[in-house]
Amino acid sequence: MTSERVAVESAKGVNGLEKIILRETRGSSAEVYLYGGHVTSWKNEHGEELLFVSSKALFKPPKAIRGGIPLCFPQFSNLGPLEQHGFARNKFWSIDTDPPAFPTNSSSKAxxxxxxxxxxxxxxxxxxxxEFRLRVALGPGGDLMLTSRIRNTNSDGKPFTFTFAYHTYFSVSDISEVRVEGLETHDYLDNLQNRERFTEQGDAITFEGEVDKIYLSTPTKIAIMDHEKKRTFVLRKDGLPDAVVWNPWDKKAxxxxxxxxxxxxxxxxVEAAAIEKPITLKPVVNLILRESSRVAEDPLLWSLYVQVS
Known part of the structure; x- marks a missing residue:
C-alpha cells in the first residue's frame, strides 16, 4: 500500500503511535496522529513540507507533540485553570465510524x-x-482542511465555556526574512508584557526577537510571506476573531x-483562535470550527482558508 493513489492509509508512526496518511492524486499528502488528533505533516505536490515539527519532538504521551497543528481546547495557553493549551492535544482520539455530514464543498476522498x-x-x-469531532481532509489542489464539530452533551442542561486555537506551526526558511501582512493597525495583547493592550504600528510584522501576541478582531485575510522560499501562505478566515503570532526566539528555544x-x-x-471572548456552548448545539482553504459560505462555520503559492 505504497501507491500515492491510496487516499487513506493507517500506519505506525514514531514510537509505534498510530497515524493516518492522506494522499491526493496530484501528490500532496498529510499525516494525522490519533494521539492529539494532531496533524504532523502537510506536503505539497513536490513533496515539500509546509509544517514545522521539531527534531526534538518527543511523541511520548502525555507530552504534546511539538509542532504541526495542535488543537488548543478547551483552553488556550494558561488563561484558565487547566493545563497549558487544554487537554485535547494530549488525548488519544478514536476513528469516527459514524461521522455526521460535514458541510464542505470538497469531493476529496483523502x-x-x-x-x-x-x-x-x-x-x-x-x-x-x-463530543469533539474532527475531520482532516486534503483538497484536490492539496489544500489542507481541518473541520471541528464540538457538541455539549451535558445531561444536566448546563452550558460550558471554552477558548480555542488551531496552533499552526508553519515551516519557514528564515524567520528574519518573513513578513506577516494583514494585522497592521489592529490591537493586540502582548503576552510578553502581562497581556497589556497595544496597537500594531508597522506596515507588516517582521521578526527581530521573541514574539507572543494575540491580535484582536482580526481581518479575514492574513498573509505569511517567505521571501527566501518565494512562498506565500494566505489565510482567509471567518468566525474565528483572534489571531496569535508566536516565535520563541533563541533564549526560549x-x-x-x-x-x-x-x-x-x-x-x-500564526493561529486562528477565539481567545479574548470565550465561547459559551449550550447542550446539543453544534459549533463548527474550520481551518481550510476552500469552505462553502455558511454562517455556522468558523473557518480559516489556507492557500499556498
Whole structure:
C-alpha cells in the first residue's frame, strides 16, 4: 500500500503511535496522529513540507507533540485553570465510524474523521460532557482542511465555556526574512508584557526577537510571506476573531527540552483562535470550527482558508 493513489492509509508512526496518511492524486499528502488528533505533516505536490515539527519532538504521551497543528481546547495557553493549551492535544482520539455530514464543498476522498469524548478521569479535571469531532481532509489542489464539530452533551442542561486555537506551526526558511501582512493597525495583547493592550504600528510584522501576541478582531485575510522560499501562505478566515503570532526566539528555544536551540529560525506560528471572548456552548448545539482553504459560505462555520503559492 505504497501507491500515492491510496487516499487513506493507517500506519505506525514514531514510537509505534498510530497515524493516518492522506494522499491526493496530484501528490500532496498529510499525516494525522490519533494521539492529539494532531496533524504532523502537510506536503505539497513536490513533496515539500509546509509544517514545522521539531527534531526534538518527543511523541511520548502525555507530552504534546511539538509542532504541526495542535488543537488548543478547551483552553488556550494558561488563561484558565487547566493545563497549558487544554487537554485535547494530549488525548488519544478514536476513528469516527459514524461521522455526521460535514458541510464542505470538497469531493476529496483523502480525509479522516476522528472523535474525542471525555473519560471519567477527564470529567474530574473538566466536569463537562462533550463530543469533539474532527475531520482532516486534503483538497484536490492539496489544500489542507481541518473541520471541528464540538457538541455539549451535558445531561444536566448546563452550558460550558471554552477558548480555542488551531496552533499552526508553519515551516519557514528564515524567520528574519518573513513578513506577516494583514494585522497592521489592529490591537493586540502582548503576552510578553502581562497581556497589556497595544496597537500594531508597522506596515507588516517582521521578526527581530521573541514574539507572543494575540491580535484582536482580526481581518479575514492574513498573509505569511517567505521571501527566501518565494512562498506565500494566505489565510482567509471567518468566525474565528483572534489571531496569535508566536516565535520563541533563541533564549526560549534553548529553554525548551523538546525544541532545538536554532529551530526558532525555521518556524512561525500564526493561529486562528477565539481567545479574548470565550465561547459559551449550550447542550446539543453544534459549533463548527474550520481551518481550510476552500469552505462553502455558511454562517455556522468558523473557518480559516489556507492557500499556498
Amino acid at each position: 480525509h479522516i474523521d476522528l472523535i474525542l469524548k471525555p473519560s471519567e478521569e477527564d470529567m474530574k479535571i473538566w466536569p463537562h460532557s462533550y 534553548k529553554a525548551m527540552a523538546d525544541f532545538g536551540d536554532d529551530e526558532y529560525k525555521h518556524v512561525l506560528c
